[in-house]
Amino acid sequence: MTDSALNDGGAAAGDPRAAELAGRLEAVRRRISSAAAAAGRTDRLPTLIVVTKFHPAEDIRRLAALGVTDVGENRDQEAAGKAGILADCGLTWHFVGQLQTKKAKSVVRYASAVHSVDRPQLVDALAKAMQNERAATGRAPLDCFIQVNLEDQAGDAGAHRGGAAPEDVLLLADRIAAADGLRLAGVMAVAPLGAPPEPAFAKLAVVSSQLVAQHPGASAISAGMSQDLEAAIAFGATHLRIGSDILGSRPAVG
Numbered sequence: 001m002t003d004s005a006l007n008d009g010g011a012a013a014g015d016p017r018a019a020e021l022a023g024r025l026e027a028v029r030r031r032i033s034s035a036a037a038a039a040g041r042t043d044r045l046p047t048l049i050v051v052t053k054f055h056p057a058e059d060i061r062r063l064a065a066l067g068v069t070d071v072g073e074n075r076d077q078e079a080a081g082k083a084g085i086l087a088d089c090g091l092t093w094h095f096v097g098q099l100q101t102k103k104a105k106s107v108v109r110y111a112s113a114v115h116s117v118d119r120p121q122l123v124d125a126l127a128k129a130m131q132n133e134r135a136a137t138g139r140a141p142l143d144c145f146i147q148v149n150l151e152d153q154a155g156d157a158g159a160h161r162g163g164a165a166p167e168d169v170l171l172l173a174d175r176i177a178a179a180d181g182l183r184l185a186g187v188m189a190v191a192p193l194g195a196p197p198e199p200a201f202a203k204l205a206v207v208s209s210q211l212v213a214q215h216p217g218a219s220a221i222s223a224g225m226s227q228d229l230e231a232a233i234a235f236g237a238t239h240l241r242i243g244s245d246i247l248g249s250r251p252a253v254g
């Protein structure tokens with residue numbers, strides 16, 4: 001196999017899906033660098049996490065061959081299955097979905113990071129799971145992002161996309177920082193539906209700076225999806241979670 005066959009995800013070998021993914025990935029990478037330039041950002045480009053939920057493991061294998069290193073999933077069962085199948089790809093797995101405490105044990109077997117830490121019970125469950133996992137495997141600490149709720153107020157439960165209230169972030173941060181096996185990475189948020197993302201990401205940037213004042217190492221900001229990655233980059237995102245603009249639309253379930 002030539003180098004180009006290795007690096008194009010199979011596109012040169014006549015795999016049309018690989019060619020499609022290569023084109024979409026390239027377009028997203030271009031959007032990221034343009035947005036970083038437009039925002040005057042001179043730090044390193046944000047980490048691109050390709051959110052692969054609902055898409056088959058073969059697509060993730062194609063993405064790995066195209067140079068993707070970080071993937072995101074939002075359901076434990078699906079993620080665990082894919083991580084098992086793709087163990088040879090050397091990928092970093094990010095868990096980005098709402099997480100039940102009883103799933104913590106499973107998630108820490110494959111995930112390097114959890115972006116949806118939003119309550120003390122989940123911190124405790126992850127810490128306990130990591131204690132056992134580290135004793136068994138010696139794995140690296142789990143990166144924890146505190147998910148922040150950016151909805152205006154409690155109000156419409158239907159629109160709630162998860163996360164801790166901004167005023168609860170520092171207490172959660174202290175709890176994560178105090179736990180063996182957990183590393184406080186920073187904050188994460190999903191922009192509210194049906195509203196411009198800029199005010200929400202501006203609010204997240206404020207929460208992030210308050211967090212960094214207490215925990216200088218916790219400077220990561222996981223924000224930005226297909227529709228709003230430019231806005232997220234303008235407000236300091238360090239980790240982008242992009243699904244549909246790379247993989248296409250998801251099957252209409254879940």
Ligand SMILES: *Cc1c(COP(=O)(O)O)cnc(C)c1O
Pocket residue numbers: 051053074096097190225226227241242243244245
């Ligand atoms: C699905 C998902 C994404 C990716 O969304 P797209 O709009 O497909 O880019 C990002 N973050 C979370 C938490 C998700 O569940």
